[in-house]
Amino acid sequence: MTKTKRDSYHHGDLRSALISAAEEIIAAEGVEGFTLRKAARKAGVSPGAPTHHFGSMAGLLTQVARRSYEALAKQLAGAAEGLEGNAALRALTAVYVRFARDNTGRFRLMGRTDLIELEDDDLRAAVYRAMRPLAAAAAGTRGLGVPTPEFERLDPRLIAAIAPAHGLAHLATEGRLAATMRSGEVDAQAQDALVDEVLRALWP
Amino acid sequence: MTKTKRDSYHHGDLRSALISAAEEIIAAEGVEGFTLRKAARKAGVSPGAPTHHFGSMAGLLTQVARRSYEALAKQLAGAAEGLEGNAALRALTAVYVRFARDNTGRFRLMGRTDLIELEDDDLRAAVYRAMRPLAAAAAGTRGLGVPTPEFERLDPRLIAAIAPAHGLAHLATEGRLAATMRSGEVDAQAQDALVDEVLRALWP
DNA sequence: CTTTTTGTCTAGACACTGTTTAGATTGCGT
DNA sequence: ACGCAATCTAAACAGTGTCTAGACAAAAAG
Numbered sequence: 001m002t003k004t005k006r007d008s009y010h011h012g013d014l015r016s017a018l019i020s021a022a023e024e025i026i027a028a029e030g031v032e033g034f035t036l037r038k039a040a041r042k043a044g045v046s047p048g049a050p051t052h053h054f055g056s057m058a059g060l061l062t063q064v065a066r067r068s069y070e071a072l073a074k075q076l077a078g079a080a081e082g083l084e085g086n087a088a089l090r091a092l093t094a095v096y097v098r099f100a101r102d103n104t105g106r107f108r109l110m111g112r113t114d115l116i117e118l119e120d121d122d123l124r125a126a127v128y129r130a131m132r133p134l135a136a137a138a139a140g141t142r143g144l145g146v147p148t149p150e151f152e153r154l155d156p157r158l159i160a161a162i163a164p165a166h167g168l169a170h171l172a173t174e175g176r177l178a179a180t181m182r183s184g185e186v187d188a189q190a191q192d193a194l195v196d197e198v199l200r201a202l203w204p
Numbered sequence: 205m206t207k208t209k210r211d212s213y214h215h216g217d218l219r220s221a222l223i224s225a226a227e228e229i230i231a232a233e234g235v236e237g238f239t240l241r242k243a244a245r246k247a248g249v250s251p252g253a254p255t256h257h258f259g260s261m262a263g264l265l266t267q268v269a270r271r272s273y274e275a276l277a278k279q280l281a282g283a284a285e286g287l288e289g290n291a292a293l294r295a296l297t298a299v300y301v302r303f304a305r306d307n308t309g310r311f312r313l314m315g316r317t318d319l320i321e322l323e324d325d326d327l328r329a330a331v332y333r334a335m336r337p338l339a340a341a342a343a344g345t346r347g348l349g350v351p352t353p354e355f356e357r358l359d360p361r362l363i364a365a366i367a368p369a370h371g372l373a374h375l376a377t378e379g380r381l382a383a384t385m386r387s388g389e390v391d392a393q394a395q396d397a398l399v400d401e402v403l404r405a406l407w408p
Numbered sequence: 409c410t411t412t413t414t415g416t417c418t419a420g421a422c423a424c425t426g427t428t429t430a431g432a433t434t435g436c437g438t
Numbered sequence: 439a440c441g442c443a444a445t446c447t448a449a450a451c452a453g454t455g456t457c458t459a460g461a462c463a464a465a466a467a468g
Contacts, residue, residue, distance in 0.1 A: 010434055010445055032318035036426060046447050048427075053445095057426065111315075113378055114236040156401035159375065163402065164364075167371030171363065174317055197360035198367065202406070214416055214463060240455060250418050255456065257416090 015053045017043045022064050026105040031112060036060070061109060062116045062123055068106040069126035072099050076133045086203035088137040090196075093165040096134075097177075097195050100169035101186065107173055134161050164202055168195060219257045221247045226268050230309040235316060240264070265313060266320045266327055272310040273330035276303050280337045290407035292341040294400075297369040300338075301381075301399050304373035305390065311377055338365050368406055372399060 011017065021042035025034050036057045037047045054060040079095040080088040100107040109115065117123065138161040171177050177191050215221065225246035229238050240261045241251045258264040283299040284292035304311040313319065321327065342365040375381050381395050 008434075014445080030318070035424090037424085047425095048429090048448080049446055051427065111374070111378075114234070118378075156398055157405055159372070159381065159398070160368075160402045160405040163371035163375060164367045164406075165371065166374055167367035167369065168363070170315070170370055170374060171367060174315075174322075177363065194360055194363070198364045201361055201364040202368075212463075218416080239453085241453085251454095252419085252456075252458095253417055261455065 011043070011045060011049075014043060014045060014049065018045075018050055018053065018060060019063050019067070022060055023067070023106075026064065026109060027103075028105075030105045031109045031115070034061075058115060058117050061112075062120050064106070065110050065116045066120070066123045066126045068103070068110055069123070069130045071103070071106070072096075073126065073130035073132070075099055076130060080133055080137055084140065088140065089134075089161055089203050090199040092134050092137055093161075093168065093199055094192070094195055096165040097168045097172050098192070101172045101188065101191065104173050107169065111170075131162065134158070134165070137161065164198075168198065215247070215249060215253075218247060218249060218253065222249075222254055222257065222264060223267050223271070226264055227271070227310075230268065230313060231307075232309075234309045235313045235319070238265075262319060262321050265316075266324050268310070269314050269320045270324070270327045270330045272307070272314055273327070273334045275307070275310070276300075277330065277334035277336070279303055280334060284337055284341055288344065292344065293338075293365055293407050294403040296338050296341055297365075297372065297403055298396070298399055300369040301372045301376050302396070305376045305392065305395065308377050311373065315374075335366065338362070338369070341365065368402075372402065 018039055021039040022034065025038055025042065036050055039060070040047050040050055043049075050057070050060055054063070075095050075098075076092055079091050083091050135158050138155075138158045168177070172186075172191065172195075175186065177186075177194060222243055225243040226238065229242055229246065240254055243264070244251050244254055247253075254261070254264055258267070279299050279302075280296055283295050287295050339362050342359075342362045372381070376390075376395065376399075379390065381390075381398060
């Protein structure tokens with residue numbers, strides 16, 4: 001409950017306070033529980049204030065999505081360290097799926113193209129940086145050149161690497177991977193084992 | 205514009221009229237353009253009427269999702285006719301991706317677990333029936349038994365078959381597959397060719 | 409053929425939502 | 439110290455999903 005109080009009329013750092021508030025709400029209640037007014041209340045500010053900093057709700061959520069892609073990029077960056085070929089692809093995919101499972105709210109937001117501004121340059125750059133390790137692994141595995149944004153859009157081998165990760169991640173967030181324990185919680189260990197099996201079937 | 209007029213106080217078949225209205229709205233404006241009141245207006249009925257038939261908006265959308273899964277099931281049913289092994293998996297995945305591309309609104313709805321009632325029995329049955337051909341192909345390819353619902357939840361080989369299809373379909377609806385033509389339209393032919401390449405890389 | 413009962417639908421309200429407008433308040437550069 | 443620009447508020451607007459009464463009509467019961 002980071003209800004940012006404030007003494008002065010001006011907030012001081014409302015922009016990042018709103019982003020933090022949004023992230024907390026999304027982590028706690030999911031994207032469907034998020035509301036622009038709720039974020040404003042959490043930052044201790046009037047309902048109209050966010051508009052001035054982000055233009056619209058999509059502007060704020062775009063920043064949250066950007067930061068989420070940066071978090072994903074950080075987790076993916078070191079995951080293939082010292083690994084090559086299919087082993088690298090397996091490790092990266094496993095991290096991708098774990099990220100989706102452990103950050104369901106953020107991951108769902110990243111897929112909500114109706115809530116964020118897909119054409120935002122910073123967001124696109126973050127997406128590119130996040131996908132970079134996967135592209136490098138795909139290129140390394142199958143003997144391709146240095147990945148560029150254009151390459152990533154079109155090369156079938158990279159898409160073949162991304163698609164299973166994306167699909168598994170979605171299945172994970174929908175609770176369709178592995179057995180769920182009572183109370184709706186997921187058995188993370190069993191899920192990891194299942195994902196590992198799937199990955200060995202796809203990339204032996 | 206199926207603005208169902210009516211002469212009598214009672215509608216006669218409001219339930220299916222609302223489902224049709226919802227489907228038309230989703231096809232034309234996407235899930236994000238859908239509104240329960242809009243569907244009610246289209247059926248020529250007051251805003252509170254739908255609640256009586258479906259309990260809530262999620263109830264109506266669950267029916268739309270169910271019918272969408274049935275449509276998908278119908279398209280998948282005959283796609284692997286006469287094919288075996290990886291060829292069957294490739295054909296089924298291609299159909300899955302085409303369905304997502306040609307029915308973006310419905311496909312997006314199927315993934316919106318916050319808008320539909322996932323635990324609805326009819327919906328679950330429809331999902332199961334839709335996934336059946338993929339399960340059969342995966343079982344046939346790799347020597348497994350007859351697929352059952354429990355099997356489909358847990359077997360890594362089936363998940364390995366579903367995940368790429370799911371991932372590719374999501375990438376397709378987000379416009380990240382193949383080059384998009386000006387005006388935002390997708391070059392379907394080029395996309396099919398790309399998907400074919402991807403599938404041959406995954407399942408040679 | 410009436411009467412009752414049951415299922416449909418309407419009207420209006422409620423508590424929300426995101427966004428807009430005009431105005432109040434403050435910090436900063438000169 | 440003053441004016442300007444940035445920042446935030448207050449109030450309103452159109453729209454949402456859902457709830458509670460009650461109006462209406464078709465089917466069942468007498």
